[in-house]
């Protein structure tokens with residue numbers, strides 16, 4: 435594929451410039467105010483060109499439960515989520531496709547799917563999501579969500595003595611499954627990468643983390659996990675390890691410049707210093723954190739300490755959408771109330787940089803992705819500046835980040851392949867997807883989670899809430 439994007443507006447350090455951008459194969463080969471036109475010509479007048487955003491943390495199958503779960507904190511919300519998770523790979527395929535469509539149409543060209551696996555059909559679940567991402571053409575990092583402890587173990591014991599059921603699969607079985615997954619599906623040169631992604635210290639043994647690190651080292655895989663999303667997890671780490679979860683992961687050697695960690699809310703200054711020293715990335719999921727009452731991640735402190743920060747939507751059952759522009763807006767404005775010194779507040783330009791280069795850095799791809807640079811991969815999005823929600827003309831990035839942009843992505847490319855044209859995915863039929871999502875679902879009535887009922891009394895007690 436060879437093409438020239440003509441007369442697109444791009445941000446410079448402090449202003450904007452109109453340029454032509456030449457793409458040959460999967461790479462940007464030239465950027466200049468006027469280029470000799472080569473290949474297909476794309477008229478980008480009145481459009482803003484940005485590198486694609488990275489949705490650096492989501493769980494695609496949660497799409498089936500968006501809007502369904504009542505307001506509960508993570509530890510109780512997840513009990514209901516697991517109880518009603520989809521049970522066939524075809525549903526996993528459809529939710530991966532739906533997640534990818536919403537990501538592409540909100541400016542994302544890459545996503546990290548921390549993929550919940552259907553018990554007994556783990557490989558089939560992964561195959562289904564890989565099929566979806568290949569079809570639609572988005573760049574995907576799939577981190578099969580693994581754990582080797584029962585859900586009840588994610589709540590601290592406090593004074594109580596509890597018997598927690600053993601996990602139905604052994605750590606070795608899980609690691610063997612991961613080895614197979616890597617051999618079958620890891621194809622970064624084709625835009626599909628497998629990452630190791632134990633769910634987090636709250637549900638994983640040291641052996642599971644060690645096995646994941648070994649796999650990651652052997653196959654050069656990125657590492658992912660949830661980290662200190664809730665106060666309960668902070669208490670649990672002290673109970674389990676006698677230190678913070680960050681200090682524990684650091685001791686194990688899990689933190690590195692190809693490790694990205696979702697949420698990172700309950701970290702102290704010593705933890706932040708470890709994150710900075712190891713080069714690990716924080717993935718900020720502001721909407722999920724609000725929805726589950728998890729807290730506000732100290733993003734301004736991370737940035738001051740030199741910790742890389744990326745943006746994620748998190749799964750659609752804790753958000754309850756997959757709109758990256760919405761996550762970027764809330765995630766930029768939220769911190770203004772955490773620091774009175776407005777000189778620390780995020781600007782739209784910084785927020786866009788976190789969502790692009792920040793995301794790429796967390797996947798160890800800063801040299802390949804995340805900015806409009808000659809030699810980098812052509813993962814790009816064009817925004818229609820004549821869209822009513824971006825008018826009248828003021829500051830394009832201000833309008834995009836702080837406004838309420840609606841259907842503004844006109845064109846997008848991944849690895850030089852056009853995946854969105856005229857505001858619609860080019861390689862799948864969205865009308866057909868809508869029809870299938872409708873047909874496979876029903877209005878959720880007054881459903882009841884028995885697992886949540888079982889966990890709730892202990893949760894309330896250990897968190898100091900009235901009975």
Ligand SMILES: [Zn+2]
Pocket residue numbers: 491492493548660696748749
């Ligand atoms: Zn998550």
